[in-house]
Amino acid sequence: MDSRLERFTVPERVTHWLVAICYVYAGLSGLALWSRAMWWLAPVMGGGENLRGWHPIAGVIFALLLAMQFRRWAAQMKLDADDRKWLAMSGRYAMHDEHGVPESGRFNAGQKMLFWLQSTSAIVLFATGAVLWFPEVMPRGLRLISILVHPLAAVASMGGIIVHIYMTTVVVQGALHAMTRGYVTEGWAKSHHAKWFRQVTRQ
Amino acid sequence: MQTVAKLIDTTLCIGCKACEVACQQWNDQEYTLGVFQNTYQTMPDLAPNFWNLIKFNEAEINGAQSWLMAKYQCMHCADAGCIKACPSPGAIVQLGNGIVDFNRDNCIGCGYCITGCPFDVPRLSPKTKKVYKCSLCSDRVAVGLEPACIKTCPTSCLTFGSRTDLKFLAEKRAEELKADGFTQAGVYDGPGVGGTNVIYVLKHADQPETYGLPKDPHIPWTVSLWKGPLKWLGNAVFLGGILTAVLHFVKFGPKEEHHRG
Ligand code: HEM
Ligand code: SF4
Ligand code: SF4
Numbered sequence: 001m002d003s004r005l006e007r008f009t010v011p012e013r014v015t016h017w018l019v020a021i022c023y024v025y026a027g028l029s030g031l032a033l034w035s036r037a038m039w040w041l042a043p044v045m046g047g048g049e050n051l052r053g054w055h056p057i058a059g060v061i062f063a064l065l066l067a068m069q070f071r072r073w074a075a076q077m078k079l080d081a082d083d084r085k086w087l088a089m090s091g092r093y094a095m096h097d098e099h100g101v102p103e104s105g106r107f108n109a110g111q112k113m114l115f116w117l118q119s120t121s122a123i124v125l126f127a128t129g130a131v132l133w134f135p136e137v138m139p140r141g142l143r144l145i146s147i148l149v150h151p152l153a154a155v156a157s158m159g160g161i162i163v164h165i166y167m168t169t170v171v172v173q174g175a176l177h178a179m180t181r182g183y184v185t186e187g188w189a190k191s192h193h194a195k196w197f198r199q200v201t202r203q
Numbered sequence: 204m205q206t207v208a209k210l211i212d213t214t215l216c217i218g219c220k221a222c223e224v225a226c227q228q229w230n231d232q233e234y235t236l237g238v239f240q241n242t243y244q245t246m247p248d249l250a251p252n253f254w255n256l257i258k259f260n261e262a263e264i265n266g267a268q269s270w271l272m273a274k275y276q277c278m279h280c281a282d283a284g285c286i287k288a289c290p291s292p293g294a295i296v297q298l299g300n301g302i303v304d305f306n307r308d309n310c311i312g313c314g315y316c317i318t319g320c321p322f323d324v325p326r327l328s329p330k331t332k333k334v335y336k337c338s339l340c341s342d343r344v345a346v347g348l349e350p351a352c353i354k355t356c357p358t359s360c361l362t363f364g365s366r367t368d369l370k371f372l373a374e375k376r377a378e379e380l381k382a383d384g385f386t387q388a389g390v391y392d393g394p395g396v397g398g399t400n401v402i403y404v405l406k407h408a409d410q411p412e413t414y415g416l417p418k419d420p421h422i423p424w425t426v427s428l429w430k431g432p433l434k435w436l437g438n439a440v441f442l443g444g445i446l447t448a449v450l451h452f453v454k455f456g457p458k459e460e461h462h463r464g
Contacts, residue, residue, distance in 0.1 A: 033290040033313065035434065048291050048311035049332065094451070096458055135314030136327045143318045147288070148425040148433065155437040162444035170448075173457050191460040 003186040005200055007178040015069050016179055022062035023161070029055040030154055056133045063126040070119050076106055077116065082195075083109035103194035110167070114160050121157035125150060206301035207344060208279075208366035208400040209353060210373055213414065214380065215360035216272040218243060218257055222352035222361065226255035229340065229351035249275065251328035254337040255352055262413040273403070273414040274352075274361070277324045277337040279303045281397030284422040287430055288319025301366065301400045302339045310334055321396060321420040339400070369402055376404045395421035 008016070029051045032041035045051045082102035086093070086109040089101045107115070128146035131138045168175040174188045189197040232252040237245035244259040260271040283303050286295045294309040295316060312332035316325045325334040340350035348354070349363040362369060373390045380388035389408025393399040405414060412418055
């Protein structure tokens with residue numbers, strides 16, 4: 001067996017994919033409401049009436065699972081000096097010219113930013129979504145704010161997710177495999193997360 | 204098709220509630236027991252099964268105790284906030300004659316219309332999970348009848364007809380009232396929402412709030428921002444994001460594994 005490193009444990013992977021499933025349902029059902037040009041998604045998501053009922057439920061499950069993920073990863077997601085330098089040079093990283101770009105730990109600074117973006121937007125989505133859920137009992141002022149802020153948070157969140165999906169399925173070959181099967185090759189680790197590679201191979 | 208309207212001359216309302224009953228009867232509404240609130244008002248508010256309410260407003264105006272009865276229902280706005288907010292195509296339709304009608308088959312019960320409406324009119328039924336409000340008896344109007352409330356009104360408080368005619372009548376009535384000494388009399392028809400097809404004549408048009416009507420009704424700014432600029436921003440993010448990804452892939456492709464040091 002050529003040198004494999006465990007990248008994501010089973011609980012990490014299970015949580016990630018459950019989050020993803022709920023997110024995709026909440027996101028696509030939300031998009032159906034977002035624009036009449038996207039209304040064709042409504043029958044795909046179970047029909048307008050069901051979608052209205054299920055979207056908030058998927059959203060709440062998403063938020064709970066994300067809270068678990070937050071507890072597990074928050075400590076590892078703190079930005080250090082290298083990360084800040086990485087962010088400043090992220091243009092180079094994007095163009096695959098990584099000379100001078102600091103090496104990354106288990107998560108690179110881009111992934112860390114995504115983590116904080118998703119955690120923040122999830123809190124906002126949860127709070128405003130709860131208001132939109134019960135229009136007949138929620139105060140009008142709160143509803144007027146939520147109707148604007150909920151989709152605003154969704155735009156921020158989905159903007160991040162577009163980048164996330166593109167990076168992990170297309171740009172960084174092997175990243176998807178790490179989240180499905182859980183392991184990566186040493187070469188992959190050295191190349192993309194050198195600091196992490198040294199950490200886990202040192203012991 | 205000409206725009207139809209309902210004129211409510213509040214100075215002629217005697218508070219008999221016949222219009223409430225006619226509305227209940229024509230629309231075949233389930234009976235709900237009234238509540239006693241120490242006033243003559245029987246029902247506290249509009250409800251999914253109660254679309255036409257006479258508000259018995261008591262107010263002190265210029266030191267005098269006044270009883271300002273006002274009929275309260277959907278205003279059938281030209282620029283309707285409920286339609287602007289609704290995500291489900293065909294759930295709210297604006298007919299050629301200006302009536303704003305809910306089509307419950309297409310309603311998904313999200314309640315966005317409740318938030319979009321400047322007059323706080325639509326009511327969500329917990330039972331059917333659909334919204335309800337006055338239809339200006341679109342079914343009666345379609346066959347040349349006047350709405351049930353208007354048919355039944357024993358004074359000439361309520362009139363039905365073409366909007367242009369009624370606006371003219373309303374202005375004339377306001378002038379009469381002014382001549383009678385009600386210097387603040389005027390017409391209330393929501394210019395901020397492009398004009399409502401329910402037109403009021405008020406003795407105290409300078410303070411519509413005392414009648415339970417919003418001062419300067421307009422579609423809430425957060426709703427306009429949500430359905431305007433936020434849509435452009437969002438679409439720019441979604442489409443821009445996908446386009447950028449495609450262009451990035453074409454120009455740079457995937458990352459190669461590389462080994463440093
Ligand atoms: C966290 C818990 C969440 C709750 C409680 C929630 C609740 C709601 C509710 C009640 C609505 C109104 C329509 C309906 O009932 O179906 C709504 C709309 C929407 N939600 Fe959520 N949601 C949540 C999470 C999310 C997530 C994760 C996304 C995707 C990123 C999302 C995106 C949207 C969008 C785009 C809309 C439509 C906005 C518009 O009409 O412009 N929501 N949400
Ligand atoms: S009063 Fe409210 S429900 Fe009636 S047409 Fe205007 S916005 Fe729609
Ligand atoms: S509750 Fe029904 S009518 Fe009101 S906005 Fe939602 S789908 Fe449209």
